[in-house]
Amino acid sequence: MIRFSSLFSTLLFGLASAITSPAFAHAKLQSSDPRAGSMLDKAPTQVRLKFNEALEPAFSKIKLTGPRNTAIPVAGATVDKADPAVLAAPLPALSAGAYRVQWSTMAHDGHKVKGEFTFTVK
Numbered sequence: 736m737i738r739f740s741s742l743f744s745t746l747l748f749g750l751a752s753a754i755t756s757p758a759f760a761h762a763k764l765q766s767s768d769p770r771a772g773s774m775l776d777k778a779p780t781q782v783r784l785k786f787n788e789a790l791e792p793a794f795s796k797i798k799l800t801g802p803r804n805t806a807i808p809v810a811g812a813t814v815d816k817a818d819p820a821v822l823a824a825p826l827p828a829l830s831a832g833a834y835r836v837q838w839s840t841m842a843h844d845g846h847k848v849k850g851e852f853t854f855t856v857k
């Protein structure tokens with residue numbers, strides 16, 4: 736009976752580990768270009784966000800806010816065909832100032848995630 740229950744708890748533990756394994760974790764931002772908090776001599780021409788897993792294009796977007804809180808239209812945020820874990824968007828010409836990138840996306844597990852970071856053009 737003791738052996739049976741320890742086998743049972745081992746099975747339960749295995750099941751719990753499977754449920755919380757990284758395969759079921761949310762999409763996480765791994766790196767960005769421009770980098771979070773960066774000071775740039777030259778205005779970036781695109782935003783590129785690298786996640787840890789493939790993204791759903793229909794639920795992925797990038798918002799840009801510029802100096803004095805002006806919304807800057809970002810057209811065509813797309814998931815990279817060569818790397819479905821990358822969300823990228825071309826940027827219009829940016830003048831000097833502080834910018835905030837807000838992104839939202841969804842991984843194939845159906846969980847929506849969002850985040851933001853800033854960069855500065857000198």
Ligand SMILES: [Cu+2]
Pocket residue numbers: 759760761762842844845846
């Ligand atoms: Cu998730």
